[in-house]
Amino acid sequence: MDPTAMWSTVTERVVNLWKNRASCNMDRNTKVNGVSQSDDPMQQQVVNYLRNHPDFLEHYLMEEVEIEQMERWMIRRIQRSKKQPQQQQARKTSLSRWRFCVHADKRQMLQDLTHSLQLRPTRSHVLWELGSCISSAMGADGFRLYLTDTANPEQLSLYLDHDTLTEDGEPRLHKIKSGLTVPQYVARTREPVRLTRGDVDARFPEGITNKDTAHILCQAVVQPDGQLVAVLELWRHEHGTPFHEEDEEIAYSYLVWGAIAIHYAHLFLNMNKQRKLNDFLLAVVKSIFQDMVSMDMLVMKVMNFAQRLVDADRASLFLVDAKSKELYATIFDVGNNGGKAEGEDETHAPSTPKEIRFPLGTGIAGQVALTGEVLNIADAYSDSRFNRSIDQITGYRTESILSMPIFIRGN
Numbered sequence: 001m002d003p004t005a006m007w008s009t010v011t012e013r014v015v016n017l018w019k020n021r022a023s024c025n026m027d028r029n030t031k032v033n034g035v036s037q038s039d040d041p042m043q044q045q046v047v048n049y050l051r052n053h054p055d056f057l058e059h060y061l062m063e064e065v066e067i068e069q070m071e072r073w074m075i076r077r078i079q080r081s082k083k084q085p086q087q088q089q090a091r092k093t094s095l096s097r098w099r100f101c102v103h104a105d106k107r108q109m110l111q112d113l114t115h116s117l118q119l120r121p122t123r124s125h126v127l128w129e130l131g132s133c134i135s136s137a138m139g140a141d142g143f144r145l146y147l148t149d150t151a152n153p154e155q156l157s158l159y160l161d162h163d164t165l166t167e168d169g170e171p172r173l174h175k176i177k178s179g180l181t182v183p184q185y186v187a188r189t190r191e192p193v194r195l196t197r198g199d200v201d202a203r204f205p206e207g208i209t210n211k212d213t214a215h216i217l218c219q220a221v222v223q224p225d226g227q228l229v230a231v232l233e234l235w236r237h238e239h240g241t242p243f244h245e246e247d248e249e250i251a252y253s254y255l256v257w258g259a260i261a262i263h264y265a266h267l268f269l270n271m272n273k274q275r276k277l278n279d280f281l282l283a284v285v286k287s288i289f290q291d292m293v294s295m296d297m298l299v300m301k302v303m304n305f306a307q308r309l310v311d312a313d314r315a316s317l318f319l320v321d322a323k324s325k326e327l328y329a330t331i332f333d334v335g336n337n338g339g340k341a342e343g344e345d346e347t348h349a350p351s352t353p354k355e356i357r358f359p360l361g362t363g364i365a366g367q368v369a370l371t372g373e374v375l376n377i378a379d380a381y382s383d384s385r386f387n388r389s390i391d392q393i394t395g396y397r398t399e400s401i402l403s404m405p406i407f408i409r410g411n
Contacts (some may be wrong), residue, residue: 126265127221127230128159130258134251138243140217140234146183147173147230152378154187156231180204182218183231190220190228192251194243210235217243219251223266224259273309280305296330314396318365321357327369328357356393363387368403377401 050057061070128145135143149155157173176184182193182204195201197214208216213235221230234243234251284301299317307315318327361370367385368375380386380398391398 123229123262123265123269124159126258126261130221130254130261131232133258134232134254135234137254138217138234138247138250139240141236141240143235144183144233145230146176146187146233148187148228149378154184156183156187180206181209182216183233186218186220186231187228190222192217192219192248194218194248196242197238212237214238215240215242217247217251219248219255221255221262222259223262229262276305276309280309310402312402314398316365318369320360320369325360326357327360327362327366328355330355356390358387358389363390364401364403368405372405372407374405375401375403377403 124147127147131143131145134140145159146156147159149157156176158176160172160174178184180203182195185191185203186193193216195204195208195216195218197208199207201207208214215236217234219232220228221232222228232251232255234247236243280301284298287298287301303315303317306312316329318329320326321328358366360366364375364377364380364383364385364387366387377383377386378400380401381388386398386401
């Protein structure tokens with residue numbers, strides 16, 4: 001028989017069997033090794049052909065069956081498998097893992113993320129919960145979350161421990177050195193990467209460096225506006241199976257839905273920050289008219305709030321001496337160790353009470369005072385304008401600096 005004619009005949013038989021499945025006599029069917037058998041020779045012939053030619057079955061499903069119908073079949077298959085005793089599967093990521101088609105899973109994930117946002121309204125916490133959902137859905141042995149730096153998206157920091165937080169409630173992070181690692185490649189290209197120990201890939205000459213990890217899947221977490229916020233790395237032990245293409249689709253589907261929670265977490269944080277700013281302005285006006293003792297008290301209120309608003313370690317306020325053309329500070333350093341909880345007295349003794357002076361144009365602050373322009377320095381010691389003598393005086397090593405001018409009547 002001509003191959004084309006044979007395939008057409010088989011396709012026609014499959015379609016007719018599917019359309020007339022409701023009229024089939026189910027009592028005539030039996031099961032052998034979990035596969036339906038029938039007394040109808042023609043039906044049994046089609047079943048045998050499909051079993052021996054899975055490529056044809058896949059081609060038919062991809063080209064002829066609507067997605068909605070495939071989703072209905074998948075839901076029925078999952079519901080049926082839930083009623084049967086669970087058996088150990090040789091491949092954790094078999095096609096039965098395509099649960100992302102079931103809307104209930106995504107709805108439950110969004111409910112969990114919303115609850116997490118209420119408990120701890122930070123973007124890093126939502127990202128961690130999202131990674132946990134994806135890891136569980138894909139049967140991974142664990143995951144690693146790499147957060148990006150706002151100023152430098154390619155600078156990654158590993159989220160160390162979800163249960164151990166810093167004093168200000170932020171996660172403990174470990175900066176990753178620049179190199180040819182898989183997460184850094186994904187951060188640059190935003191392309192998913194699957195890798196198994198022993199694979200030869202010129203992009204990653206070091207391969208998988210973690211001795212407890214045999215297989216990894218790394219994907220970028222991108223917001224709807226295109227901003228890269230994190231890189232998610234899923235991993236499995238040696239007893240697990242490698243990640244496959246369908247695993248990428250599962251992870252991508254969850255990431256698309258999870259981006260909704262990340263977006264609203266970002267909106268919530270912005271609104272909360274604006275509320276704190278309004279409360280601060282109200283407190284400053286109240287202090288001016290009611291309990292202002294000295295200018296130093298007002299300066300310390302401004303420094304404390306500015307430090308907390310941008311999550312800075314230190315805050316300094318320099319005044320301009322027009323006569324000597326110098327910058328000076330009597331209240332130089334307000335650190336986070338002496339910060340108060342919201343609603344308490346925000347003024348505390350500065351860590352460096354001695355007056356500091358230096359000429360205009362010296363250091364980052366001197367440049368801002370000279371030009372009147374904002375400077376945002378990601379790496380202070382790599383900038384030649386940075387005045388290292390300040391660190392020598394205070395004993396604090398500066399990593400990054402945000403310096404802004406304060407104008408009074410245009411000066």
